[in-house]
Amino acid sequence: MKKMKVDDLIQSTWDQLRSYQKEGIETMLHRTHNLNYDDMGLGKTISTLVTAIIKSKDIFEDKNLEKADYSEHILIVCPKKALYVWQDEIQKWFGFDSIIYAGTKRQREKMTALTNDMCKLDFFPFIITTYGMLDELRGVLSWRGIIADEIHEAGLLNHKTKTYANFSKYIGKVKWSFLLTGTPIRQGVIDCYAPLHLVDPSVFKNYWQFVNSYCIVTDTAFGKQIERNPRDIKGFRKILDKYMIRRLKSEVLKDLPGKQRQPISLEMTKKQAKAHQDILKEFIYNDEDTLVVSQNAMSAMLRARQLLVTPRLLGIDEDGAAFDYLKEEGKYLLENNKPFVVFTPFRQAIPLIADVIHSIGMGTKIYTITGGLKPSEFANQWQGFMQDPSTNKVLLCVIKSGASFHATVASDCFFLGYEWDFNLNSQAEDRLCRLGQTNFVNCRYLLHKGTVDENVKERLNDKNNASNWIVGTEQQYQMMLKAVRAKVLK
Template identity: 25%
Template structure:
């Protein structure tokens, strides 16, 4: 048998060019010729390409046999998978003048005391608060804001929530940790005639800010120190004027807002989004008049596009604009050289972060009980198997169309629905007594819930979608008292469900969508989590499971993931587990099929 020839392509940086060193190969040469600015050097018998076009070349060989035969020697640290380093030095500041705020019967942990030292040492210079999820960033910000009110005479601290539902948690935490001495006000709140509150849109929020009074009513109380709003409010506009942004700029310039904390800034705050641009404009117009504190539990140092905005808000870099930043830290390729296919110069960005970020990990600062993972495999029922084969064949026949579509994952969703909600694909399946014989995953989840409740423990069940939770509720609610928290529920209703789950021992099951319940909630009354289905990326899953694994956790935590064997479930789970090796597949918090067509074959089972 003839042995396959293995080509090795050495890419060596030499100043402003990369030299390509490889044995003569006509096919590879044709790919090199597609790179703008390439030239052949007869003296060295090597090809050269401009530094800025390395991404174009890597994209040309993507999906070919050459892709795995590349060795790159570069001072730009191409695709270096660097992790955020923890903060190893805390300034020795005297904090005897700082009052500690914490709920009755509670106390600040040592790492939160260190936060006060770090914060005081920074004076009014903002920083990125990047403590790992579950370490109490909210409480730290509350203490910081109240100290700075006394030290620097701030009139208001504005909390901007990048996850809309987080505003309720912030209000509750502020009032709880100050033992009712402080009021937190959600902009746009309005009293209902029959009692309770509603939460208005941009017009109501703007009215609150312009009148300076709660409920937009000049006869009501003045706005309190803590103001809370969702980031989407910055999109409010009249004609060409972004009215809420403009009002906030005026309040900052007049000294009314002294501190701005942005919660979960890695979500919904892209520099290219309207709200991201509004934040940048606010910073540009107000300079150092306000102190900014971007917050995130999951900083991704090997994704520079997420780091530009928070660093810009705290004057952590001097890049003029987002384009300049991306030119330095991103590799471009694809159609028109507009797709980001890799990253570079990561060590430079790490240094910027280290100078401007406070980062601690739970394992380093807390003594938490053990977290144990369980993978629960099931096999589809005969009805599901038949349906799965049918959907797979349809997808394979439309492969090229799907791969090149704007959002290929939408089409792939059908396979996941077969596994978890087959009735969504086959309308002849009814949710009746016979349904359990047609949904193996649901049966296993119900068995797990039975076991957990028999132990006298509580459980949170997560799904990406509402449909499977509705079905699960119909069966579980006949046996147990169940709470729910999804994006389709009214705000007031789901907050009530959350309160009941946390405080009523008779309610042991919480069903929630990952999008609504997977961030900014503390659910430590439970010590079990079941994932009915995996999210598309590992960071989202980690955030969701840590709702029960944080300060306040006293029991060992069990994380169950239910997977249908030999299906898309197993492929997605493997990608999440091996995120270091599969990082190229995960772009913008999802699986990138368009730039990784082989991923389609893996998901449908033709690439194993």
């Protein structure tokens, strides 16, 4: 642990921050509650930690941090996979130990009994837990402030969720709170109500008042429908600016090498093409060795998407075009000492992709990230990939698990399949394209001719979505406004 006065500790970290991070901290220091919607990869974690310590300096004793009085604590709430990320950042930047409240019921019961004594005897100003544990920690300790990470994953964009109800019981009793996400919009303007109600319930009193004040509501055959954009985009953005910080990498990280999405057009193999046609048209594929049956159109679409990753996911003895491409390009990268990342929407594809990697690079170290990992296992996998001194390594990741970790030692990634929620793909890309990256990032999307993949390029590069109108930066907003006006004049 660093033996430094708190002011010196803050200053030593401050000196390492970028100007936009310092500006964000200055803004947060003047707010009781704040929504940090900075783009993914801009360093929200460290900015928030610095602000939290400055706001809570009085709980530390200035002369000797080891004798600090922890009658109050700082609570960090995050998804399970991010528990060790926060703990590592606290240790890395400040040298502070922290308590992770998680694990089995028996482990948590023991931890609850010990936590008060531990905090009195040792240096534990931060308690880190998951959203599912909020009920258990309420009343155990006194909280000075609360940091909520990845609020879009936790359900804090929806005021009807159980997580939202549990979190609401904390936020009114702390002196400050910071809510963090790089994905603030999913459905549209209605996603803004729940976070705004948390940070300022005196203004955003209830759901229907918000809808009637800011939303466009239309009557349909299925009932009332709330449109994606607010009634007054410009006016609503001004309201958001009172509570929100939002910057893009393209605007504040001028020295970041950047990234490109490269659609790779592939021709399906003969067997793959026949299976694709049969599954979508007949809901059934049958050859000498394999029978694939779909119950309905939705099931057929899922199987078709799996088929495009590799026919082997459906039990068909065929690698498919995407695997053939990965073998060729992956071998080239490994031979040139370039580690890379492979993303896929299907967890079942991970061991099959691992077999492909082993076939092209004997001795290649493979790290895997899937949704079922324990927090410690998740940390071991991504940290292992980052810290392994060898360049003969590959990280395999399920797209929905592509958050709360860094993979900046790689500058190439492949998407074998993709999520239809653009935010999930973008979040995965930004595991590579973020602070710490020194090379241009190339994101290859392996797309197949004659399939639904043909339209994905437009979907992936669509800049005119509702989220940018609502929470985009001023520069982004002006660019979109200019584009719309030009289109109208035509």
